[in-house]
Amino acid sequence: MSTASSVLKEGRLPRWAEIALLPAINVIVALLVGGLVVVLIGENPLEVVKVLLWGAFGFQEAIGYTLYYTTNFIFTGLAVAVAFHCGLFNIGGEGQAYLGGLGVGLVVLAFDGQPFYVILPLAMIAAGLFGAAWAFIPAYLQAKRGSHIVITTIMFNFIASTLMVYLLVNIFIKPGQMSPESREFAENAWLPFIHEMLGWFGISFEPSPLNMSFLWALALLVLVWLFIWHTRWGYELRTVGQNENAARYAGISPVRNIIISMLISGALAGFLGLNEILGVQHRLLLNFTAGYGFVGIAVALMGRSHPVGILLAALLFGALYQGGAELSFEFPRITRDLVVVIQGLVILFAGALEYLFKPQLLAIFRRIALMRAGG
C-alpha cells in the first residue's frame, strides 16, 4: 500500500525497481543492441549466445578461465566503485593496475629466493601501495588544487604506459632477449593455482589460470562492503560524495576523504597485478592490464557500485571475455572484440542512459497502482 502511494503521489519507483529492475532492463537492452550488431554481421545471435555460454561455463577449464577474468574485474570494478562513492570518477584504473603489477614485479624480482610466506605479504603490500601511489597525485591535485580528476587520471594512464615501456626496455629486460620482458620469477614465488589448491584436498579440476588471488578478490568484496556501509570512514566518504558542502558543515573534511578514497581505489586496482603478474604471467611484461581497468567502469556502473552488484557484473564480463574467446573458433567473422562492443553498450545504457526507461517504467507502475486502488 505504501509503495502504491509513493508511486502515485511522489512519482517514485519502488526501491526494488530502482535498484534491480531498471539496471536489469538497461543491461538487457545493451545485450539486445549487441545482438543487432551480430545480425548486422550476418550471424545468428542465438547461436552466438549458445557458443558464448558453452565457452564460459561448458567445461571445467572454461569455468576456471571465466573466474580468472572475473577476478580482474572484481578488483577494477571495486576500484571504480569506491571512488564513485566519494563522488569521484577514477578513469585511472588502467594505470594504477599497471603500477600495481610493477610493484609486485619489483618485490618478487628482489626477493624470490625467499620462502613464499615472506613473498606473498610483500607482494600484496607492493601491489596496493604502488597502485595507491599512482592514484595519490591526481587525488591530491583534485583535493587541494581543484584539477579535474578525470583528466589527470587519463593523463596518468598514458604516463604509466610510457614509464613501463621505458623500464622494461631499458632496465628489466632479460639480457640477450628481444622482447621487453623481465626474467621469469622463481617458481616458489608463484601464487598457487586453484586447481593445485583443490588438489591438496584431493579434488581434481582441470588446469586454468585461476589462482589464489580470486579468494583475495572475494574477501575484498566483503571488506569494501564493511568499509563503505559499516564504518565511520565509509560514512564520511559517502557524505562527501553526496554533498561536499553538507559534509564540510558537518565537520567532515572533503580533502581528506577525496585522498583516502582515491588511495583505496588505486590500491584495489593495483591488486590486479597480483592476479596477472604473480598468478599467471610470472614475469614483468608490457600491456598485461589489457583494458581491464576500463571494464571496471562498466562493472561498477552495472553493479551500481555495490559489492553484490559488482560480483554479478564481474561474473558476466568474465563469462563474456572467456566465452568471447571461443566465438572465433565457431564463427570466422566474429572475434572477441564483440565483447568490447557489448562492454561499450553496457556503459552507454547502464551508465550514461541509466534513466532512459524510467518514465515508461514509472507509467507502468502508476497504472498498476491505479488499477489496484480502483479495483
Next chain:
Amino acid sequence: MDYFTLFILILDSTLRVSVPLVLASLAGLFSERSGVVDIGLEGKMLAAAFASAAAAYVTGSVWIGLLAGVGVSMALAMVHGFACVTHNGNQIVSGVAINILASGLTVILGIAWFSRGGQTPPLPPSARFQSLEFPGAAALADVPVIGGIYSELLSGHNILVYAAFLAVPLVWWILYRTRFGLRLRAVGENPEAVDTAGISVAKMRYMALACGGVLTGVAGAYLATAQSAGFIREMTAGKGFIALAALIFGKWRPVPAMLSALLFGFLDAVAIRLQGVSLPLIGEIPVQFIQALPYVLTVVLLAGFIGKAVAPKAIGVPYVKER
C-alpha cells in the same frame, strides 16, 4: 645533413602529425565551450577513420570516404548528445562508452567486411588525399632557405592539412565574432541566462556537438585516407586524448589550442628523430620521456603551476530547466 634542413624536416613532420590534433582539439573546443565534456574525441576519430577508409575503398572516391567519416562521427556525437543533453546522463560515462564502442565496432565490422584482421585493404592512390604542389615549388626547391621553407615546409601537403590550419581562424571568428559563437560561449558559462533569453540550451549544445562531430570526422579521415593508406585497428593510438590535453593546455581557446597541438606534434616528431641519437651535453634522451611530456605538461598546467586553466563554468553539468 645541415641543421637547417633537419629543422625544416622536423617542422614538416610536425605539421603532418599535428593535423588530427588541431582538428580534434577544435572539435573538443566547440563541445566543451558549450558545457559538454568530450572524452569521446578518440572514439569518434577512430570510427571516422574506419568509415572513411571503408567507404573510400568500396567506392574508390576519397571524398565519399571523407563524407562517410564525417557522417559516422556526427552520429556518435548525436549519441553523446542524446545521452548527455536530452537525458542529462553523465558526460564522462557517455564519452567512455563512445570510445569503447568505437574501439570494438571498428574491429568487428572490419573483420566481418574485409577479413583482414581488422584492417581495411590498402587504398589505391585515387582513394587517398594526394599532396598539392604549390606553383613554382619545384623551381624554388634549390634556392637556399626560401626553397626549404616554401617547397619543403609549405608546399606538398594534402588539402586536409591546409584545411585544418585554416579552420583555426574560422573557428576563432565563429566563436568570437558571430551571434552563434556568443550564444555558444554563454551556454557553457551560464545556461540559465541563455535560457532566460529564450534560446534553447539543448539546441545550442546539439549544434556545438555537431560542429565537433564534423571536425573529428575530418580528423579521422585524415588519419586513414591522407596520412596512411587505410585503416589499422586502434590507429588513433591516444591522439584524441592528446588533442584533449592540447585543448586544456590552450585553455579552451582556438589559437592557443592550435599552438599546443603544434607543440605536442613537434614533441612527437622530435621523439621519432631523436631515437638513439646522443645529444651534446645531455646525452641520449629516452624516447618515452618525450612521449610522456604532453601528458605531464597538461597535469602540471591543471595543477595551476604554470598559469591557470579555467574551464567553462557550466562544463559537465547537465542543464535541467526549472519548472
